[in-house]
Amino acid sequence: MNATDTSSTSFSTLIRTASHEQHTQAETSTFMSDLLGGRLGVEAYARYTEQLWFVYEALEADAERLTADPVAGPFVRPELLRSAALERDLAHLRGPDWRATLTALPATRTYAARVAECAREWPGGYVAHHYTRYLGDLSGGQIIRGRAEQTWGFARKGDGVRFYTFEDITNPAAFKRAYRELLDAVRADDLERQRIVAECKRAFALNTAVLRALGDEFRLSA
Ligand code: HEM
Secondary structure, X not given: OOOXXXXXXXXXXXXXXXXXXXXXXXHOOHHHHHHHOOOOOHHHHXXXXXXXXXXXXXXXXXXHHHOOXXXXXXXOOHHHOOHHHHHHHHHHHHOOXXXXXXXXXXXXXXXXXXXXXXXXXOHHHHHHHHHXXXXXXXXXXXXXXXXXXXXXXXXXXXXXXXXXXXXXXXXXXXXXXXXXXXXXXXXXXXXXXXXXXXXXXXXXXXXXXXXXXXXXXXXXXX
């Protein structure tokens, strides 16, 4: 079966399989490996958190309007929203004036602009970006949280790691199952599903570009 055969594979499996290789790339990027390996200072973590703020701003600014959309609407859930949590983390990491020094890397600007464009113009594309971020945050995000708590001493699920703490999702495994059912039922024909898969790959590539730029900024001396 080829990877884009949508006839016999559930859409949630298809999108997961299609992004598997890129997931490994993101996971094993120099920046992520150094961050998870405890080799970087808290400033690198703060800089990463700051980049996420721009991405979630783009994902969430239009969320309210998108709840009425037949394709994207079912995915938009208040318990997922991360902007407020990111702002608390940034206030903790950078202090009360965190907004004054907030800067997006060029790769982050490109990523956030694409998310905003999808949010405005293409609900199917928005679903691809929604999946790539929120399902990842509910999964690998939990590993990152544990490492961050260990490495920089944040309180468990407290300030600094609120982004990874989904207070209103008591059973993440059940939530992810329900999310995959939503993906399987997405109101899109085969061609549109293929376009969504392609956008998901683009979303992973946009993430990897941000990680690469962070890797350049926080290069460990050999
Ligand atoms: C070091 C970093 C990362 C680790 C350790 C990690 C780890 C994981 C793990 C263990 C899962 C499987 C969860 C499950 O089967 O329920 C997962 C799923 C996922 N991750 Fe990551 N991940 C990382 C980075 C990323 C990044 C950068 C992205 C993209 C922005 C991402 C997106 C996803 C998505 C979308 C899923 C859900 C796959 C699916 O079930 O459909 N992850 N991750």
